[in-house]
Amino acid sequence: CSSSNLGGKLLPAVTFELLKESTESKARLGKLHTPHGTVDTPVFMPVGTQATVKAMSPRELEEIGARIILSNTYHLYLRPGHTLIQEAGGLHKFMAWSGPILTDSGGFQVFSLGDLRKITEEGVEFRSHIDGSKHLFTPEKVMEIEMALGPDIAMVFDECVSYPTTYEYAKEAMERTTRWAERCLKAHHKEDQALFAIVQGSSFRELREKSARDLVSLDFPGYAVGGLSVGEPKPLMYEVLDYTVPLLPLHKPRYLMGVGSPDCVIEGVLRGIDMFDCVLPTRIARNGTVFTKLGKLVIRNAKYKNDFTPLDHHCDCYTCRTFTRAYIRHLFNVNEILGLRLTTIHNLHFLLELMRNIRKAIAADSLSEFREEFYRYYEPEQF
Numbered sequence: 111c112s113s114s115n116l117g118g119k120l121l122p123a124v125t126f127e128l129l130k131e132s133t134e135s136k137a138r139l140g141k142l143h144t145p146h147g148t149v150d151t152p153v154f155m156p157v158g159t160q161a162t163v164k165a166m167s168p169r170e171l172e173e174i175g176a177r178i179i180l181s182n183t184y185h186l187y188l189r190p191g192h193t194l195i196q197e198a199g200g201l202h203k204f205m206a207w208s209g210p211i212l213t214d215s216g217g218f219q220v221f222s223l224g225d226l227r228k229i230t231e232e233g234v235e236f237r238s239h240i241d242g243s244k245h246l247f248t249p250e251k252v253m254e255i256e257m258a259l260g261p262d263i264a265m266v267f268d269e270c271v272s273y274p275t276t277y278e279y280a281k282e283a284m285e286r287t288t289r290w291a292e293r294c295l296k297a298h299h300k301e302d303q304a305l306f307a308i309v310q311g312s313s314f315r316e317l318r319e320k321s322a323r324d325l326v327s328l329d330f331p332g333y334a335v336g337g338l339s340v341g342e343p344k345p346l347m348y349e350v351l352d353y354t355v356p357l358l359p360l361h362k363p364r365y366l367m368g369v370g371s372p373d374c375v376i377e378g379v380l381r382g383i384d385m386f387d388c389v390l391p392t393r394i395a396r397n398g399t400v401f402t403k404l405g406k407l408v409i410r411n412a413k414y415k416n417d418f419t420p421l422d423h424h425c426d427c428y429t430c431r432t433f434t435r436a437y438i439r440h441l442f443n444v445n446e447i448l449g450l451r452l453t454t455i456h457n458l459h460f461l462l463e464l465m466r467n468i469r470k471a472i473a474a475d476s477l478s479e480f481r482e483e484f485y486r487y488y489e490p491e492q493f
């Protein structure tokens with residue numbers, strides 16, 4: 111069941127248990143308790159935009175150790191509609207995922223629509239990227255949608271500004287986002303669902319600090335850092351985290367939205383982040399690009415034509431235990447569906463295994479050694 115009812119006082123739906131703080135960084139080990147199970151943190155959340163993690167069945171996701179997955183409010187509102195999913199008994203039943211689910215609020219999507227949207231104090235008027243039909247997302251409307259979808263964690267409706275932006279616009283957008291967060295809090299009334307806030311403010315320190323302080327004073331059960339990984343150089347993203355994360359409550363989960371490349375995950379954990387999501391591992395897998403211990407590998411490359419070794423010689427996932435580079439390259443060459451399924455399994459396993467190893471390193475107070483070892487082999491990209 112959800113939040114248990116002790117003598118009328120409802121316990122929160124989602125609680126965070128801080129288990130251990132690293133002695134050498136802001137990294138920490140925790141447990142995120144939700145109505146659909148407990149998640150060890152730091153955690154990577156596979157993205158299932160349209161109520162499916164593309165190319166993966168729920169059983170396969172469980173087999174590789176995925177615990178909590180993401181879905182998108184914007185996409186599910188447009189198709190098949192939040193009322194249909196509510197009729198199905200909610201997102202867990204509809205997609206047959208019994209573990210925890212987090213839905214983002216569409217803040218990122220509707221702002222990525224560019225000229226197809228108009229922002230006012232009330233909310234965002236946008237045209238569907240599918241059929242051009244007009245829609246209005248307000249904080250109240252988005253809360254109605256997320257309560258109907260029924261994830262364990264719902265994100266507030268915010269504005270994710272693009273990079274770079276002016277100080278004036280970032281200030282205007284951040285202050286509106288805080289007003290929208292208050293409206294979300296007022297409109298949200300689903301006891302077995304936690305509402306997380308999202309810190310914005312682009313790359314301006316005083317705006318980020320104001321956003322964090324105002325949202326912390328509203329006492330949300332969890333806090334995301336949004337508006338990053340939107341084209342800014344990685345060092346700038348790390349700098350924003352350096353001064354933003356310390357303002358967030360120690361005993362609540364911190365979620366860095368849209369980040370999931372191996373190096374960014376390690377740097378985020380070192381700066382006190384507990385939760386990550388990113389479409390990158392699954393998206394590049396469908397394009398035939400896989401993560402390996404030595405960096406990225408593009409399987410379509412002719413040099414793998416006669417290579418009868420596994421994708422990643424250090425990986426023990428189903429794909430690497432069972433198939434060769436030559437075979438997977440062949441599948442991509444002839445556009446066989448199994449190809450992108452196998453690379454997706456590998457990339458998700460790679461990220462989930464990285465998180466397992468990060469958690470082990472935090473427990474052993476050896477995360478900085480782990481980081482050194484990782485970078486000795488792995489060649490990170492600039493963006």
Ligand SMILES: CNc1nc2cc(C(=O)NN)ccc2[nH]1
Nearest residue numbers: 217218270336337338339367368
């Ligand atoms: C891939 N980069 C990336 N940045 C994101 C930012 C947000 C955000 O601020 N939502 N409110 C969400 C998803 C993101 N994905």
Ligand SMILES: [Zn+2]
Nearest residue numbers: 425427430456
């Ligand atoms: Zn593998």
